[in-house]
Amino acid sequence: MEPIEINQLQKHIDDRANKSVYVHLETTNGAYASHFNEDAYNVGAFIRNANVSYQRGKVVGAGVTYRVGLKLDIGWIYAEGVNQFEINDQNQLLMAGHDREGRLMVSLQISETPFHY
Amino acid sequence: MSEHVVVIYPHPDDEAFGASGTITTFRQKGIPVTYLCGTLGEMGRNMGNPTFANRETLPEIRKEELIKACEVLDINLEMLGYRDKTLEFESTEEVAQHLYTYLEKIKPSLVITHYPGHAVHPDHDAFGAAAIRAVEMIPEQERPAVWAQAISRSHTIELGEPDVVNDVSDVFEKKFDTIQAHKSQADGMLATVKNQEEDIMAAAKQWLGMESFYTWKY
Numbered sequence: 001m002e003p004i005e006i007n008q009l010q011k012h013i014d015d016r017a018n019k020s021v022y023v024h025l026e027t028t029n030g031a032y033a034s035h036f037n038e039d040a041y042n043v044g045a046f047i048r049n050a051n052v053s054y055q056r057g058k059v060v061g062a063g064v065t066y067r068v069g070l071k072l073d074i075g076w077i078y079a080e081g082v083n084q085f086e087i088n089d090q091n092q093l094l095m096a097g098h099d100r101e102g103r104l105m106v107s108l109q110i111s112e113t114p115f116h117y
Numbered sequence: 118m119s120e121h122v123v124v125i126y127p128h129p130d131d132e133a134f135g136a137s138g139t140i141t142t143f144r145q146k147g148i149p150v151t152y153l154c155g156t157l158g159e160m161g162r163n164m165g166n167p168t169f170a171n172r173e174t175l176p177e178i179r180k181e182e183l184i185k186a187c188e189v190l191d192i193n194l195e196m197l198g199y200r201d202k203t204l205e206f207e208s209t210e211e212v213a214q215h216l217y218t219y220l221e222k223i224k225p226s227l228v229i230t231h232y233p234g235h236a237v238h239p240d241h242d243a244f245g246a247a248a249i250r251a252v253e254m255i256p257e258q259e260r261p262a263v264w265a266q267a268i269s270r271s272h273t274i275e276l277g278e279p280d281v282v283n284d285v286s287d288v289f290e291k292k293f294d295t296i297q298a299h300k301s302q303a304d305g306m307l308a309t310v311k312n313q314e315e316d317i318m319a320a321a322k323q324w325l326g327m328e329s330f331y332t333w334k335y
Contacts, residue, residue: 001171024172030162031202031238035270046160046202086171094171101305102166109172117159117176117200 001084001096004066006059009085012093013057013068016110023050023070023077024109049114052077065097068108079108120148123225123261124192125216125248127155127204127240129183130299132190134306135266136229137295138285139328140190145288150192153219154183155244160201163305170301178301186298189291195219205243209250212243216251225261228252232331235267235276249333257335264330279329286326293318296325 028044054070054077061067070077081097088094092111099105109115122143124132132140132152140150157176164170170178180196187194197215199207220228231245245265252263264281273279285292296303310320 001168026160026172028160028162031240035237035268038270084168088171088173090173092173094173096164096171098164098168101308102164102168103162103305104164104172105162107172115173117157 001086001094004059004083004085004095006061006066009059009066009095012085012087013059013070013110016093016112017054017057019112020051020053022111022114023052024048024107024111024115025050025077025079026104026108027079027081027106029105030103068095070110077108079106081106082108120226121223122148122150122227122229123220123223124150124152125155125228125230125244125251126152127199127231127238127244128158128161128201129154129156129179129186130158130296130302131231131241133186133292133295133299133303134325135231135268136328137186137190137292138288138326139229139283139330140192141288141291142283142285144191150190151195151219151223151225152187152192153195153197153216155197155199155204155240156201157183157196158201158302161302163302165301166304166308175301179299182299182301186295189295189298202240204240204247207243209243209247212247213250213254216248217254220251220255220261224259227262227264229264229266229330232265232267232272232276235269235272237268241268252333253335260335263333265333266328266330276331279331281330281332283328283330284326285328286322289318289322289326292325293321296321 026046033040057070082095085095096107158179159176230248231241233246
C-alpha cells in the first residue's frame with residue numbers, strides 16, 4: 001500500500017460510484033487490548049461483502065490521516081484514520097490506517113466483485 | 118496405544134508462541150504431531166513493519182508462513198478452513214464434530230488446546246471448548262489426555278497452578294525459528310521486546326521459555 005495521494009484516491013472512489021459494489025469496513029484495537037492494558041476496552045467491528053451502491057464518495061483530510069464517506073440512497077458508510085491505499089490486481093480499492101508498529105486500525109475496501117475468504 | 122499428539126489451535130502462530138517447545142521435545146522422541154489449525158488468521162492486525170501485507174493478501178501470506186513453521190517443527194498440518202474472529206459464532210457442536218473426524222482417524226494419545234474461558238482471544242476460547250467437546254465424543258476408556266493452555270491474567274487465581282510446566286529453554290532455538298517463520302506476526306510481537314533488549318533471543322526466552330498446561334478433568 002502507498003501513502004494516500006488525495007486526488008488519485010478521489011478518482012478511484014469516483015470510478016466506483018453508482019455501481020453495485022462490495023464493501024469491507026473494519027475497525028479494531030485487537031483482541032488483546034484489555035489483556036495487555038487493564039484500563040483498555042476491547043472494541044472492534046467488521047462488515048464484509050456488504051453489497052451497496054453509493055451516489056457519491058469523498059475523501060477529506062490532509063497530511064497524516066484521512067476520512068472517507070460514501071453517501072448511499074438511504075444511509076452512509078464512513079471511515080476515519082485511513083492513511084494508505086492501493087488498487088490490487090483484482091481492481092479492488094483497499095484503504096487502511098496503520099499504527100506506528102504496522103498494525104491495522106481501520107480499513108475500508110470497495111470492490112465490484114466479492115472479497116475472498 | 119501408539120503415541121500421537123494433536124495440537125488444536127485457531128490461528129497460524131498459536132502453536133509457535135504457545136507450544137512449539139513442547140512440540141519439539143515430542144518430535145525429538147520420534148512422536149508424530151499433527152496440528153489442526155482452525156483459520157488462516159485472516160483478521161490479524163500485524164501487517165509487517167514496514168507494512169508488506171494488506172487485508173486481502175494476509176490470508177495467503179499467513180498460510181505460507183504456517184506451512185513453513187510446520188516444516189521447521191516437522192509436524193503434519195491440517196487447515197480446517199474457518200474464518201478468523203468468527204469461531205465463537207459457529208455451532209460448538211458442529212465444530213466439535215468436525216474436529217472429531219480427525220481425532221477418530223488419528224487416535225491421539227494427547228491433545229493440546231486452549232483452556233476455554235481462560236484463553237483471552239474469543240477464537241481461542243471457542244476452539245478450545247470445541248476441542249474438549251470433540252475429545253468427549255471418544256469413549257472414556259480410549260480418550261486421550263488433554264492439556265489445556267490458560268493465558269488469562271486470572272488463571273492461577275481461579276484454577277491454581279498448572280500441573281504441566283515445561284521448561285523449553287533447551288530447545289528454544291527451534292521455538293524461536295518457528296516464531297520467526299510467522300514473519301508477518303513475529304515482527305510486530307518481537308518489536309515490543311526488541312525496543313527494550315539488545316539480545317532479542319534472550320529476551321524472548323525470558324518471556325516464552327516456559328510452556329504450561331492444565332490436564333483437563335472430565
